[in-house]
Amino acid sequence: TDSFRRQGTGYLQPAQNLYNWLIKPIANELADANIDTLLFSLDGGLRTVPLAALHDGENFLIETYSLSLIPTFSLMNTDYQPIPDAKILAMGASEFEELNPLPAVPVELSTITQQMGTGEVFLNQEFTKQNLIQQRQVTPYQIIHLGTHGNFNEGDASHSYVQLWDDKLDLTEMRQLNWDNPPVELLVLSACRTAIGSKDAELGFAGLAVASGVKTALGSIWQVSDGGTLVLMSEFYTHLGETQIKAEALRQAQLSMLRGDVVIEGGQLRGEGVPDNLMLPPELAETLDKVDLSNPYYWSAFTLIGSPW
Known part of the structure; x- marks a missing residue:
């Protein structure tokens, strides 16, 4: 968010560190199961992480998965309702x-x-x-x-x-x-x-x-x-x-x-x-x-x- 640092790619290193901690350990399992959407239920310190910007060294997480945060599973409404109209x-x-x-x-x-x-x-x-x-x-x-x-x-x-x-x-x-x-x-x-x-x-x-x-x-x-x-x-x-x-x-x-x-x-x-x-x-x-x-x-x-x- 810093306007000066925004000119470069300094965000990549922490983005890759976070990816390696949070996603890499299960990346193969996600691929084998053909997962295309990730739901995150996070504790306090992680809720302000821009998950879409996690980076595997080649791509951002958003290039592979759709993402959503959920407060708890019990509060999630899983009924599907199309909304184009x-x-x-x-x-x-x-x-x-x-x-x-x-x-x-x-x-x-x-x-x-x-x-x-x-x-x-x-x-x-x-x-x-x-x-x-x-x-x-x-x-x-x-x-x-x-x-x-x-x-x-x-x-x-x-x-x-x-x-x-x-x-x-x-x-x-x-x-x-x-x-x-x-x-x-x-x-x-x-x-x-x-x-x-x-x-x-x-x-x-x-x-x-x-x-x-x-x-x-x-x-x-x-x-x-x-x-x-x-x-x-x-x-x-x-x-x-x-x-x-x-x-x-x-x-x-x-x-x-x-x-x-x-x-x-x-x-x-x-x-x-x-x-x-x-x-x-x-x-x-x-x-x-x-x-x-x-x-x-x-x-x-x-x-x-x-x-x-």
């Missing part, structure tokens, strides 16, 4: 009184609803807790996407938040949103540090959402790039409509960035599945033009929590 509720904020603006959010919300083919967008003043509850009562959205600022801090629940337009959604309120009524197949929290937790709130907001009834949550484990998140989410929803498996959709999105299949050039986001002529806001295009999106910083922070299906 699911309705999406996309809400978020790009303007804030005390926080930095997020110019990519309006583009992010409009792009993902366009890719899913059906859904509603509520931006800035319309992004309130009351409206979130009301919209879910009117329409049983299977996918909910929240694009905004967020942060997790240990201690009092009020110190951790997902930023709404006029308020902050803290950990206690996350439990009270009745995510299982109507049931939510996928909750995407594209803010920063939404999958970081503590002993009292395992896997943070994303983990609490799963514990409260969400089948699968997508969250991040560090301060993510606004533009990088736009790219990843655009690719994720493109593949979500094709693969029908959430973990595989995330894997394909990460591979698109790793392999350079999606790029930002001349103020445009270009890649397979990206809407034609998707122009970025000028302030975002200037900082992201020709950024190396293949670096794990941009694609490995986001991880699925709960069911990979």
